[in-house]
Every structure is written in C-alpha cells, then in structure tokens.
Amino acid sequence: MTESLLGIRDLDLYYGDAAALEDVAIDVPLGAIVCIVGANGAGKSSLIRTIQGIEKPRRGSIVFKGQDITGWPSHKVTDLGIGQVAEGRQIFAGLSVDENLEVGAFLPRGRAGKAAAKDRVYQMFPKLAERRGQIAGTMSGGEQQMLAIGRCLMGRPELVMFDEPSLGLAPAIVQEVFGIIEKLNAEGITVILVEQNVAVSLTLASSAYVLENGRIVLSGSGRELLHHEGVKQAYLGM
Amino acid sequence: MDTVTLLNVLVAGLLTGCVYGLSALGLSVIFGVIRIVNFAHGEILVVGMFMALVLFRWIGLDPLLSIPVVAAVLFAFGYLLQASVIQRVAHLPEHMQFLLLAAIAIAMVSGCLIVFGPDAQNVQLDYALDSFAVGGLIIDKTRAYAAVAAVALAAALLAFFRFSGTGRAIRACADNYLGAQVVGLNVSRLYAFTFGIGSACIGAAGCIILLLVDVHPYLAPGYTLLAFVVVIIGGMGSLFGALLGGILIGVAEALAAEMIQPSLKSAFSFALLILVLLFRPQGLLGKAGR
Ligand SMILES: Nc1ncnc2c1ncn2[C@@H]1O[C@H](COP(=O)(O)OP(=O)(O)OP(=O)(O)O)[C@@H](O)[C@H]1O
Ligand SMILES: [Mg+2]
Numbered sequence: 001m002t003e004s005l006l007g008i009r010d011l012d013l014y015y016g017d018a019a020a021l022e023d024v025a026i027d028v029p030l031g032a033i034v035c036i037v038g039a040n041g042a043g044k045s046s047l048i049r050t051i052q053g054i055e056k057p058r059r060g061s062i063v064f065k066g067q068d069i070t071g072w073p074s075h076k077v078t079d080l081g082i083g084q085v086a087e088g089r090q091i092f093a094g095l096s097v098d099e100n101l102e103v104g105a106f107l108p109r110g111r112a113g114k115a116a117a118k119d120r121v122y123q124m125f126p127k128l129a130e131r132r133g134q135i136a137g138t139m140s141g142g143e144q145q146m147l148a149i150g151r152c153l154m155g156r157p158e159l160v161m162f163d164e165p166s167l168g169l170a171p172a173i174v175q176e177v178f179g180i181i182e183k184l185n186a187e188g189i190t191v192i193l194v195e196q197n198v199a200v201s202l203t204l205a206s207s208a209y210v211l212e213n214g215r216i217v218l219s220g221s222g223r224e225l226l227h228h229e230g231v232k233q234a235y236l237g238m
Numbered sequence: 239m240d241t242v243t244l245l246n247v248l249v250a251g252l253l254t255g256c257v258y259g260l261s262a263l264g265l266s267v268i269f270g271v272i273r274i275v276n277f278a279h280g281e282i283l284v285v286g287m288f289m290a291l292v293l294f295r296w297i298g299l300d301p302l303l304s305i306p307v308v309a310a311v312l313f314a315f316g317y318l319l320q321a322s323v324i325q326r327v328a329h330l331p332e333h334m335q336f337l338l339l340a341a342i343a344i345a346m347v348s349g350c351l352i353v354f355g356p357d358a359q360n361v362q363l364d365y366a367l368d369s370f371a372v373g374g375l376i377i378d379k380t381r382a383y384a385a386v387a388a389v390a391l392a393a394a395l396l397a398f399f400r401f402s403g404t405g406r407a408i409r410a411c412a413d414n415y416l417g418a419q420v421v422g423l424n425v426s427r428l429y430a431f432t433f434g435i436g437s438a439c440i441g442a443a444g445c446i447i448l449l450l451v452d453v454h455p456y457l458a459p460g461y462t463l464l465a466f467v468v469v470i471i472g473g474m475g476s477l478f479g480a481l482l483g484g485i486l487i488g489v490a491e492a493l494a495a496e497m498i499q500p501s502l503k504s505a506f507s508f509a510l511l512i513l514v515l516l517f518r519p520q521g522l523l524g525k526a527g528r
Contacts, residue, residue: 054419078422090417092410103410104421106403
C-alpha cells in the first residue's frame, strides 16, 4: 500500500439547489498520476475547484498530507502545496510573461524559493524565457499553456491538478504537454489529470476514476479502464 | 486677453488639474480593480480635507505634511469598509451597490455637518499669498506645491502598481479573477487593500485641495461628480488616463473662469465630457470594447 497524499470522502458540492458532486471519494497516492474521466458537465472542474478551496463543499472531507483541509480558503490550500493548471489556462493576459510567473510565487511558499523556481521554469520552457517581457495575452495558445504550467510551478506545489491542459492545442503541442506532465511526475510531483484525450491520459495514469453526473461510477488502474467495455464505448469511441 | 494672462491661466489650470488627477486616480483604482463605482468618493475627499484642517488648527501642521497621517487613517477606513461591508454586496446588482455607497456618502456628509457645521473654513498659511515669478509668469506658491505633491503621489502610486509584488498581485486580480484564485491569491484581502489604497489617495488629494479651496461638507457631491467626469474623459480603468483627464479639466475650468465667467467653469467640463462621449466613448486612453 503506497502512502496517500490526498484523500477525499463523501464529498457533496451544490450550486444553489443543483448537485454538482455527490458522494465523491478519491484517493491520490504520493507520486501517482490519477486521471479523472467524464463527459462535459460531469463535474470534473468542480471537483478540482473544490479540492483547491475555491468552491465550498456541503458535505464530506478532504485530507491533504494528513491535514483536514475541508473548507479552507484557496490561498491556504495553495500555500500547503496544491496547485492547479486551470481549464482555459486563466493566465493574466494583460501582464507580461515574467509578471505572470512572479504572481505565481506570491504566497509565502512560492516566495521562499522564487529565484530557483523561476530559473527552473525558464530552463524547462525556453520560449517563455525568450518572451519574458511580452504581454501574455499576445502569445499563442501553446505558449499560454506553457505559461499556465510555469506559473503553477512557481508556487512550488507537491500536487498539481491539470484541467484539460490539451484543450484547443495542435497535436504536436499536445504531445509536448503530456511529455511535460510525465517529466514533472518523474521529478516527484503528484498529478491529478482531467483530459478530453482519454486514451493518452489513461495510458499515463496509475489509477483513474470515471465521473458521471457528479458521481464516481467506476474506478481502477489506468490500464483496467483502458480495456473496460463501457469506457471504450463512451470515451474512446470504440 | 494678452498672451501672458493666457499663459498664467493655462499654468494655473494645469497645476490644479494635477490635483484633480490624483483625486480621480483614487476613483479609477477602485473601479478598475474591484469594479465598484465609489459614490462616496467626494465624501472621502472632504473628510480628508477636514482631517487636514483639524491637524492644522490643532498642532499647526501644514496640510501637505498631514498627508501621511490622513492617508494612513483613510487607508484603514477604506480597507475596513471593503472588508466588512462592500464585499458583502459584491454579488448584488449594481443599483443595490449604488444605494449602499450613496447611504455611506450621506452618513459621511451628515457626520461632517454635525462636527464642523455648514460654514466654509480654511487654513491660513504664511505662504498663501506668495508666488514664484518665472519669466513673465506668476505662479502661486500654494498651487505649485499642490501640483508637485499631487504628481509625486501619483507617480508613487503608479510605481506601486508596476513594481511591487502586492501591486502586481492586485493587477492580476483585476486581469483575471479566476486566474487569481487559481494561483491562490487572497482576493478579498487584496480587494480590501485596493479600496484602502484608493481611499488613501483620495484623502491625500483632499489634504492638497485644502491649500486651494475652503472646505465645507456640501463640497462632497461636486467632487464626486468631478472625479467621474475626469475618469470618463481619461478612460475608465486607465490610471494615466485619470491624470490626463484631470489636467484637461483643470485647464478647461481655468480658461472658462477667466474668459467667460467663473460660475460657468463646470459647464465647460461637461461640454468636454460630452465631446469625449460623442467621439471617443471609451475615453482618451481607455481601451475600446471590454
Ligand atoms: N459556478 C457555477 N455555478 C453554477 N453551476 C455551475 C458552476 N460551475 C459549474 N456548474 C455546473 O456544474 C456542473 C458541472 O460542471 P463542471 O464545469 O464541473 O463540469 P466539467 O466536467 O468540468 O465539464 P467540462 O468537460 O465541460 O469542462 C455542470 O452542470 C455545470 O453547469
Ligand atoms: Mg471542466
């Protein structure tokens, strides 16, 4: 049994009267890549936002590194080491590339190792280094995705949640993004991955969960789900 | 009107305009980041004026030297106002936020009336009647000092937003709210900080304006309106625009007062406003379409 980094139990999230998540339970072992699969509107982004404390659950518990962080505000959760590369990138379009990275290191956790983290990000993404003075909104979609990842790394997270990082990118760039996720994982970062590109992400995943209408309906290792008939039909188009 | 008189009027208008610009910066910062239209703007400014008046009467402090004290007190006021009250109405429709701020404004004017009464009061400075002679120009010392102080403070504010970590984080919140949450910024705290900075800036402008104008509680609505005009002319959300708009209004008012009639000076400001709305609705330095 591997050590658990993040554990979620009995999680319910409501928007007004509408349930977005019900009875969700997930376990993320230290060093794993955990994949969340689900159709549009299943609640994947809601789950990620709830883990980060941006949405407040009605019920359930979220435990990270042995601490119960349920209901914590997002700045405290982030400062404890949970980072997110959000759906739609959510970079600061009007700020420069370098300023985006600086803001990513605003919390005490990030500030502590800012210089080293920035060197690492610029080394990992030479394009960003070349364009450090450029206004972020004027970069290409692929470059903006790299910036979103770099900005997240500036906070020195132990767990990174990727929400559809390949959305709207050219195939070559998508390959690059998956390569980066594998590399970060190899360097010790635990990953939660939400992806449209189910085949590839299940190949990377150590374990995976299928979310339907806010409920976990199936879970297993990446390989098990890859060969599961229901998953094949619904998400792999086979 | 001869050239020297005209130049004198232009310079006086330009100097006053710098102070208008500083005041409008306070409005622009709050709107640009928190998206709250601060209808209590003029009231905060007048409270700043009264605080400087009290410090002058009490310990003989020059209004320009009272800026740090007044700015600090109004920073705290703005911070608490945002954190305790305004934040709670952020999700409500704009007209309801308007009612809240209008109520705060009325309460502030009433408070000033109770404490200071309705009469105009001023500070008597020993340099009040002095002037600098530059070539053929005659520049009032008070106006020159006022402009220098306003420009210095505006520059400090712009530098804060450009170069400091907190200033960058505040710009990030204004740029992308969800993005700010995603990187773990404490958005409520940064908003409160922003309202504090905006109020401090307005209060500083109040201290400076006290050099030029007698203070009474009913000045407040006029200054709210003036700041709106300045910000709309300069471009909503553009900090440089607020300064430029302030200077334009200062000059337009001075020219109107000299060439036509002092009581017509606001008419000129509004004419300028209408022209800008007709030909460049986003304001001189504003970005078209949001
Ligand atoms: N802020 C919100 N307020 C109200 N309802 C919301 C909000 N965000 C999401 N929802 C609803 O919650 C449900 C889950 O949405 P969510 O964005 O989490 O799904 P998702 O799995 O990420 O979908 P997608 O694949 O399209 O990104 C949807 O029905 C959505 O309409
Ligand atoms: Mg989503």
